[in-house]
Amino acid sequence: MSFGVLDQSSSLDNLYEEAKIYFDKEQYSESLKLSLEAFEQSKTIKSINYMFLFSELIGSIYDRTFESTKAIYYYKKSLNYQSLINYQNLDNINFSSNIKSIISKIYLNLNSNYLKRYQNIKFQETNLNFDEKDKKQLLSKFKDSAQFYFNKLDKMKGINDEIQKYKGISYINLSALYFIDSIYNKAEYFAKKAVEIQKKRNDKKKIASALNNLGSIYIDDNKFGKAKKTYTDAIQTIIEDNSFEAVKFKITLYSNLAWAMRNLGEVEAYDNLEISYTLNDNLNEREFNEIIKKIETESNENITKLEHEKDIKIATIKKQSTTYLLIGLSVLILTISTIIIYNYKLRQRTLQLLLTKNKLLEEQNLDRLRSESQAKILNATIDGKESERKNIAETLHDSVSALLSSANMHITATKKQFNGNIPNELEKTQSIILEASKTVRDLSHNLVSSILLKFGLEYATKDIAKKYSNSEIKFHTEISNIGRYDQDIEIKIYNVIQELVNNIIKHSAANNAHIVLKEADNRISLLVEDDGIGFNYKQNKINSGIGLNQLEARIQVMKGDFTIESSNNKGTKISISIPAPKRFKFDFAHLTQ
Incomplete structure (x- = not known):
């Protein structure tokens, strides 16, 4: 290999790392631009390794930006390049050890993309219209493709943690495929396989996620007792974890647990629903505070930057004025004093106008930034109020209203025991409860429409x-x-x-x-x-x-x-x-x- 090719390979390695950094920061347009350019360079020098890497990265970018067709195209190109790699002549040890992880990731992403297409056609969540014959053909094609790439991933050998993680996710995907078709025994089987893998990896959040999916299968299959136990196990798995992601899982899990218990006729269901609402309130408050903090930080940084640039410009203009003054003094020795004085005053006036103009421009920029910051804070505040109104309305409707209805039922049952001689106080109590129930219902609807x-x-x-x-x-x-x-x-x-x-x-x-x-x-x-x-x-x-x-x-x-x-x-x-x-x-x- 010539030194020129070695230099190009080193350059491609740097471009790949830079494109990955943009990708990780979710700056997808910058990452895509770099990756496409580097992909063409790798084809020019016929570097199969980098053609493989960049086509996979390009596929991932299109995947993240919801361009499924392009994502699938580049994933398949990457697999084609992978089949041409000469593993015995690989100099890069890291590349050699990571290649299986990358391939397993491609299999998983292809599996997920075809699964989403299957679901979109199944539930007609697409703007395209198909007749029944075309629809059946597409469903068969997408289902077979999803299972094909699942089998490819499932057959990969090795105990690499990354590969095991991807296999666990693929089991959830396959479980979802059978769930869509209401084949609950197979959906349950693969959901349990996903739980088993995540337990071996000791990834508690992934365990909770897999258990939540398993519980959803039980709910849809009307196995509410199993659903209750599964959701309870999932909650206990992450009960001590207060990270943002774990709290989001717990909100969903407590809500699902309440639904399972409600179907079992257990009154404690409302306690779990209340826990879900409380966690959601706390999470909304955390999100709101983080949004406000981020907006204020960005605004302060921009304002500080503009003020710094303003100070530099003023210092530069003052330095230029000193130069002009020295030139004027030199000319004073050689020319008529009246002309020098006139020129000096003219320059001073020009300088003052420049300073005034720059100051006005900078003040306008600062006002614009403050206005944008206030608008963002206003919108964040309104978001918080909407969320709070929704949570209060749901609590009134689902909890308080239910309790009042229950109290009314008990009074109605009690009245039947008096055989016609119903105490006036009992009638008044029931009337008050009915009025309170109507008031709660109206208040709930006014906060957020039920x-x-x-x-x-x-x-x-x-x-x-x-x-x-x-x-x-x-x-x-x-x-x-x-x-x-x-x-x-x-x-x-x-x-x-x-x-x-x-x-x-x-x-x-x-x-x-x-x-x-x-x-x-x-x-x-x-x-x-x-x-x-x-x-x-x-x-x-x-x-x-x-x-x-x-x-x-x-x-x-x-x-x-x-x-x-x-x-x-x-x-x-x-x-x-x-x-x-x-x-x-x-x-x-x-x-x-």
Whole structure:
């Protein structure tokens, strides 16, 4: 091998490490740019080793950015290059020892990608329409591919911890495959295999995750007793772990345990639900404090940087003025004094203007940063309030309301024992409980719509239209292709719709209003339109609720678009579009690098 090729290999090694650093920091565009360039270089010098490494990394980047087709393409290219590697002539010992781990990781990621495709077609979570024949062919193809790469990984030999970790995750994936098809005995078998591997690795969080998946299988198969024991074992595994990830697991586990116990008729179910709510409150508070701290830190760093740059510029300008002054003094000896004085004053005036201009520019930059920081803090505050309202509403509805209903049932049963001679105090007590139950139900609905939490955006939006329609104004709805999403997203969109409806009622004097809500091309589109008096948005911003200007900032934080069309006596049209992440029906285990 020539020295030129050795130098190129060393350069590729550095590029690979740099691309990996970007990848680990989730800076995927930078990592992809470096990896594609290095991949072409490795093909130029015909380095099979680096062609293998970079094609695998490129596949991982596309995987993380949800471009499944490209991810699968590069994973398969990487496997093709791997088959050409001459293991006997490998000089890099680290590369030789890690290659099996990389291959097992590729098998797992291919298995996971085909499993997701199988699920999307099975539950029609795709924008493509297939006839039944095509659908069956695709389901068969994706299922066979998922099982093929599972078998490849399962047959890999060695006790390498990384390989064992990937095998454990692949067992969860295969369990999910059978779970989707309601083949519960096989789903249970592979879920237990996943638990067994994670116990050997002594990875307690992975054990808890695998047990949670096993419990979900028991729940779906109506084996609530086994589900209860499985969830309890999972909780005990991480009971002492208060890390962020472990607390998230415990929230889910206590909630699932409560559901299993509820189906068994055990009243202690509500105690576990309360623990889940408390853990969730604490976690939300931790997340909120971390967001505020991060925003403040970033803002302070940017402000300090700008102030430092301002000091450097002022020092540079002052240094330049000193130079100009020395030049002026030299010229003073050779020229007429009146001209020198004029030039000196002119330069001083120019310097003052430069200093003033720079100072104004820096102050504007500082004001902009402070404004952005305040906006982020405001949005983080609203997020926290929404989460708190949801948790209080769920507690009132699921716990307090249930207790009041139980008390009412006991009083009804007690009244039957008096054979018609029912004490007046008992009647009054039951009346008070019924009134309290109605008050709790109304309060819960005012905090967060129970219809939203139980049935989703479509029914909650129709409920808003029905509730606010009257003889003076009629709200019409047109809703299509709206499914269930993450609850945080649903609450945010619901609050936006409610705010816009409130503004129409208060300010528009409209007779009719239309709410159009739909999902297309992985985006949720909302159109709220009325035939009212309209307004000039730039001159008369509506300040009811959290205000249209702050609604706009909120949509921007959600990476959405917000437009307003309105003029006097011509009504108002507000259009909003945001990304629409789907919530899967089963939490597939996927590789976390």
